[in-house]
Amino acid sequence: MESRFLGIPQLVETPATAVVVDVMRAFTVAAWAFARGAERIVLAESLDQALALKARNPGWVALKDGTPAAGFDAVNSPAMLRTVDLSGRTVVQKTTAGTVGALAVKDAELVLCASFVVAEATARLLRERGCESVTYVVTGEEGRAEEDLACAEYIALRAGGDEVEAAGFLRRAGESRAAAELAEGVRLGVHPDDVALCLEVDRFPFAMVAALEGSLMVLKVAEK
Template sequence: MQIEQYGLKECEKIRGGAVVVDVIRAFTTAAYAFAAGAEKIVLAATVEEVLEIQRSLPGSLAMGEVGGMPVEGFALWNSPVQLQHMDLSGKTLVQRTSAGTQGAVRTRNATHMAVGSFVVAAATVRLVQSWGVDSLGFVITGSEANSGGYEDAAFADYAQALLEGQTPDAQTYLQRGLRWRESYAHLQDEWTERMLADLALCLEADRFDFAMPVQRENGLLVVRRTPPGW
C-alpha cells in the first residue's frame, strides 16, 4: 500500500483511502461522543451550515468551535472532557471545527474515508486494512491550525508503522503531541487549563475499540462508529 501525508490544501488529490486526522481535538471529541452513545455525527464546514443542518434534523445538537473557542448557540464545545461523563444515547451531533471537519469536507475524492485520532488508533488501522485499497492518504488537518499539526503527523506515523506490521511504542508518538502546549501559552488561564485537561484525554492510545468511518448520506457527510465486536 502506498501511504502519503497531505495537508488541507492537498487533500483533494486523494483518490484511494483517506484518514482525516485531528487529534487535538475534533476527532478525539467525536470518539468520546460515540462512547457516550451518540448515533451519528454530521460534519460541516461553517457555523451557518451547522445551524442549517440542525434545523433539518430535529433533536440534533450542534458541537464545535471557531478559533478554538466555544460557539454561541452550540450545545457542545469541541472538548472530550465535557463529553466524558455525558449521556448522548441516540443523539445526532452536527460538528464544525477549524481544522478536523475542514479536512473531511475537502477530502471529497477519496473512495473510502475515516476520521481518526490516537484514542481509536488500532481500530482505525483495522478499518483501513478492511478497505483493501492500494493507496492511503493521511490528512494532517493541524498543519494550518495553531498546533502546527505535530500530533496529527505523529498519529499518521504511528498508524503507518502499524499498517506496515511493526510494533511501535505508542508513547514515543504521543510525546510529540506535547508540543501543542506551546501554541496555547498566550491564552487566558481559564481556557488554557480546560484545553490542557483535554490534552490529557487526546494523548492516549486505543482508549476505544471502534473506528469512525465516513459516508455520504442524503447529501450529508456522516460519521458513524463501527459496531461492537466488528
Template structure:
C-alpha cells in the same frame, strides 16, 4: 498498500480507489470519538455555524458541538470542541452536529475518496485495523493541524503511529503520545493564556488506542456523517 502523507495545502484530491484518513488529534476526531462514547448514533459535519444550525432544524434533537479556528467555542452551541466536556454526558440515540475548522475541512476536501475515515490517536490502532481489512491500494493520511503558527506534529505523530501499525511494526505509543503534548498547538493546552484549551482535553487527546472502533465518514442525502464502525445503520 501504498501509504503517503499530505496536508491541507498539498493535498490534490482523492483517487477513485484511494482511502483517506483525515487526522485531527487536537481535537475534532478525538471529540468525535467521545461523542460516540456518549451515545450519539451519527455525527453530521457542518462547514459553518450557519450550516450547523440548518442541520439542527432538520434534526431538532441533535447536539451541536464545535469551535472556530483557534479552538474557541461557538456561541449558542451545546458543547465546545472538547472531549473532556463530554466524558459524563449521555446523548444516547441522538445525532450530533460537529462544526470545526480542521477536521471538517479535511473531510470536505477528501469527500470523493473510496474510503474516508476520521482519525485521532485515541482510535489509531482500530483505524489501521480497518484499513488492513479493507486493503485499499492507496492510503493517504491527511494532516489538518499544520498552520503558519503550528507545526501540526500532533497529527504527524498520529499519522506515523497509524503507518507503523499498517506496517505491522507494533509501535510503542509513548513517544507518539509525548509528541502530541509537545507539538506547537499541544503546548497551548493548560496555558492560562489559552483558557479555552484545557489540560483535561490534552490528557484525553494524548492517549493512544482508548477506543476499539474506527470512524468512517459517509455521504447520505447530501450530508456528510461520521459513524461508529460496526454500530451504525442507515
C-alpha cells in the same frame, strides 16, 4: 501499503483511501461522542450550516470550536463531553481543521477519521480492507501539526503490520504547539484534562468511517 502524508492545501486529487487525522481535538471529541452513545456525527461545512441543521432538527446536538455560542449545545472539548449522555443522538460538528479535512476528501472511496484514541482500530480496519495506498490528511497547521503527523505516522506503521511503541509518537504530540496552546489557555473552550485525553492511545476499540449521505458528510462507528 503505500502511505502519503498531506496537508489540506496539498490535496490536489481525490485519494482512494483517506485517513483524516485531528488529534487536538476534533476526532478525539468525535470518538468520545460515540462512546457517550451518539448514533452519528454530521460534519458541517460552516457554523451557519451547523446552526441551520440544528434549527431543522431540534433534537440534534451542535458543537463547535471555541467558547459556547447561541444555538450550540457544546464545545469541541473531550473532557467537557465525557459526562454528557448522547444516547441515540445525532451530533453536528464544525471545527477549524478536522471537519474541513474530512470534507476535502468526501469523494474518496473510504474515509476514516482518526486520532490516538482510535489508532489501533483504524490501523486494523485498513489492514482488513487490504488498502494498497493510503493518504493521511494532516489537518492542523496546513499539514505541519506535529501531533497530527505523529499520530498519522503511528497509524501508518501499525497498518503496515509494524510492531511499534506509541510512546515516542505520543511524546511528539505532547510537545506540539497545539498541546501547548491548549495547556496555556491560548485556545478557547478548553478543559484542563483535554490534552491528557487527546494523548490516550487506543482508548476506544472502534474506527470511525465518514461517507456522504445525500448532501451531508456523516461520520459513524465502523461496522464490525
